[in-house]
Amino acid sequence: MSKVILKDKKDLMQIKHTLEKDYKIVGSQDQINRDLEVEVLSVKFSKIGQKTFDQYPNLRWIVCRSHGYDNINIELAEKYNVGIVCTNPNTLEVAEWILKRISLGEKSLVLGAGKIGKKFIELYKGESMMITSKSVYSPTITKDFDTIVVTSSPTENPILTKELLKHFCGNVISISRPCCIDDDALLEAINDGRVSCADMDMLDVKYRKELQETGKCHYYGHIAWGNDSTAYTEAYFSNLFDEIECCLKDESSNVVLNRKRDLTNLFEL
Numbered sequence: 001m002s003k004v005i006l007k008d009k010k011d012l013m014q015i016k017h018t019l020e021k022d023y024k025i026v027g028s029q030d031q032i033n034r035d036l037e038v039e040v041l042s043v044k045f046s047k048i049g050q051k052t053f054d055q056y057p058n059l060r061w062i063v064c065r066s067h068g069y070d071n072i073n074i075e076l077a078e079k080y081n082v083g084i085v086c087t088n089p090n091t092l093e094v095a096e097w098i099l100k101r102i103s104l105g106e107k108s109l110v111l112g113a114g115k116i117g118k119k120f121i122e123l124y125k126g127e128s129m130m131i132t133s134k135s136v137y138s139p140t141i142t143k144d145f146d147t148i149v150v151t152s153s154p155t156e157n158p159i160l161t162k163e164l165l166k167h168f169c170g171n172v173i174s175i176s177r178p179c180c181i182d183d184d185a186l187l188e189a190i191n192d193g194r195v196s197c198a199d200m201d202m203l204d205v206k207y208r209k210e211l212q213e214t215g216k217c218h219y220y221g222h223i224a225w226g227n228d229s230t231a232y233t234e235a236y237f238s239n240l241f242d243e244i245e246c247c248l249k250d251e252s253s254n255v256v257l258n259r260k261r262d263l264t265n266l267f268e269l
Contacts, residue, residue, distance in 0.1 A: 002022055002024040003248065004021070004023040004244055005023070005035075005040070006025045006026070007027075007028060007044075008028045008065075010044065010228070012025055021244075028045060032052065032055050034055045034056075038056040039058060039060045039248060040059075040061045040062075040248060041063070042065060042240065043065070043072075046071065047072075047073075048062060048071060059080070060259065061082065061083045061247035062077065062084050063086075063240070063243055063247060066086060066087070066088075066089070067086055067089075067090070067114070067153065069086055069153075069154065072084055077257055081260050083258050084255070085254050087239055087243050088115045089231065089239060089240075090225040090226055090231055093224070093225055094119075095120040095122075097201070098224070101173050103147065103171035103172075104126075104147055104171070105146035105170060106127065107128070107146050108128045108146075109142060109144075110129065110130040111130075111149070111150045111151065112150065112159070112180075113130050113131075113132045116151045116175065117152075132152070133152065142166075142167050143168070143169075146169075148171075148172045149173045150172070150174035150180055151175055154177045158180055158182035158185075159176075159180045159181075160174070161182050161185055162185035168194055170196065172199070174199070176202065178202055183203075183207035183211065187207065191214065195216065197216055197218070198217040198218065199218050199220070200217060200219050201222055201224040203219045
């Protein structure tokens with residue numbers, strides 16, 4: 001029995017036989033049994049829903065070995081008071097991928113204030129401004145920029161919208177999940193000439209063919225993070241293990257969904 005379970009094996013194969021921590025490794029398709037000991041679950045690809053929360057009733061934290069957490073049922077995590085942490089393992093690699101795009105101009109509007117967006121701005125030599133889905137701004141703000149860079153974590157509604165593209169003329173670069181992009185608005189902006197080039201690390205399969213056929217939208221197949229041979233370094237695992245230990249102490253600084261610490265009155269409502 002272990003307080004920590006590492007699920008999904010693709011990245012973990014390199015430590016499978018040398019793991020000194022008291023962690024249990026399971027595959028994405030392995031049967032999970034009810035376990036009262038588990039407090040921290042780490043995943044990379046697996047979707048986490050009702051079955052997981054039922055089987056691990058004392059789960060406190062889910063550690064995503066990624067920059068996004070759209071594979072987690074957020075409503076259930078909140079219901080069962082389970083916090084979510086992202087390790088953001090490839091921040092530098094993704095920021096550098098953006099910087100290498102020919103479409104990147106000299107004035108960039110960055111949508112998203114996460115670690116990747118901040119790292120990009122830190123390395124970027126041009127002028128930049130950062131906004132989020134909750135920022136208050138005028139859509140005409142895009143007139144002052146030649147590039148929109150989308151680095152947002154998953155959003156409930158698109159952050160690159162028709163309204164935002166209405167007054168824009170230039171290029172788009174995105175490393176965000178497809179849910180952050182209004183593909184209809186992007187297609188319209190490409191077809192009428194407002195967007196000259198769109199470099200998309202990820203792209204919704206529903207619109208992918210139509211966007212690519214414009215000749216101006218380039219889909220890269222989610223490679224901005226690097227590859228298996230370069231990403232899973234000693235630092236990758238050291239960061240993961242440090243994050244898990246912080247979660248066991250409720251001390252993580254990479255929380256994207258926090259737990260309610262005081263549950264005294266929760267069941268008296």
